[in-house]
Every structure is written in structure tokens, then in C-alpha cells.
Amino acid sequence: MEGEKRMSYEVEGVERKEMGKAVGVGVSACDMVMRVLAFMLTLVAAIVISADKQTKVVPIQLSDSLPPFYLPLTAKWHQMSAVLYFLVTNAIACTYAALSLVLALVNRGKSKGLWTVITVLDAFMVALLFSGNGAAAAVGVLGYKGNSHVNWKRVCNVFEKFCDQMAASIGVSLIGSLAFLLLVIIPVLRLHPRT
Secondary structure, three states, rough: OOOOOOOOOOOOOOOOEEEOOOOOOOOHHHHHHHHHHHHHHHHHHHHHHHHHEEEEEEEEEOOOOOEEEEEEEEEEHHOOOHHHHHHHHHHHHHHHHHHHHHHHHHOOOOOOOHHHHHHHHHHHHHHHHHHHHHHHHHHHHHHHHOOOOOEEOOOOOOOOOHHHHHHHHHHHHHHHHHHHHHHHHHHHHOOOOOO
């Protein structure tokens, strides 16, 4: 149809054609803000969980007929493999966010192939962070509530600071994963023509 305006929308960072003339589309400010936000949030989550440690003196009762003896116990982030996985996923996402930010600044939307790879890696970071958050949250729930079916006692009543710091780290990481999710959603939304 000759009279209609022809539009072609492509992935962010690639040229866009409107009415026969090419308009350069660079990296959007929203994309840059989301990358900086994802970097900062995953960095904070990794730092908070890696500094998580608490020592308490706990009474140990060996038998009902014997008096309890007191033993200092330390809760550390690396004692649970799920929390270690959480730390590693945040460190990977933080490193990737920094690298993708540098690539975005250097490339300035010139290479369509690079932006396709970055968008796929953004989706991978979403999956990685959500799996790390889920693993750490599952351990956190066991720490707060215990599990009477397998006779696991709750520990967050003893190590309150440790559990609170872990919960804060999971919350910050969850917001970081949402920033990565927006980095995947925004280019998809830009594929659709605006009406």
C-alpha cells in the first residue's frame, strides 16, 4: 500500500527505518540505568552475604541428667552449599553486568549481533539469579522455621543477625534479578511497532 507509512522496528541498538530514511538508534538511557542498577545490586548482595558471620555461645544438653555445657558456635555463609551457590551466582551476574555495561558504552548500538548475544546472556543471568535466590531462600526458610518431619531444628532464633543479613542479601539480589529481567523485556517490547 503506497500511502501507508512504512516502519521497521528492530532490536535496540540497530538502525531503524522510518519513511525511507535511516535513523540511528543508540543504547538507550533506560538500558544503561538498568545495567548500572543490576551491577550495583548484585555487587551489594554478594558483599553482604560474604560478610555474613555470627558467633554465639549455645547451651548443649547431652542428657537430661547432666547439666548443659556451653559451646561457642559460628554461623558462616560458606557452611551451606546453597548459600555458596547464591554468592557465586551474584558474583557472576555482577561481573557480567560490568562487562555488558562496558560493551554497551564501547559499541553504542553499532552491532546487531552483539546486542542479540547480550540479550540472550541477560536472559541467562535472570535464570541464574532466580535459581540462586531460590536456593538461598529455601535454606533461609529452613533456618527460620526448621522442619519437624526430619527433626531439623530452626537456627534463626539463635543466629538472628546472621539470618537477617542473609534475608537482606536475598532481597537485594531479587531486585537485581528484576533489573536483568527488565533488560530482557525492554528490547522485546521495542520489537513491536508503536500505534
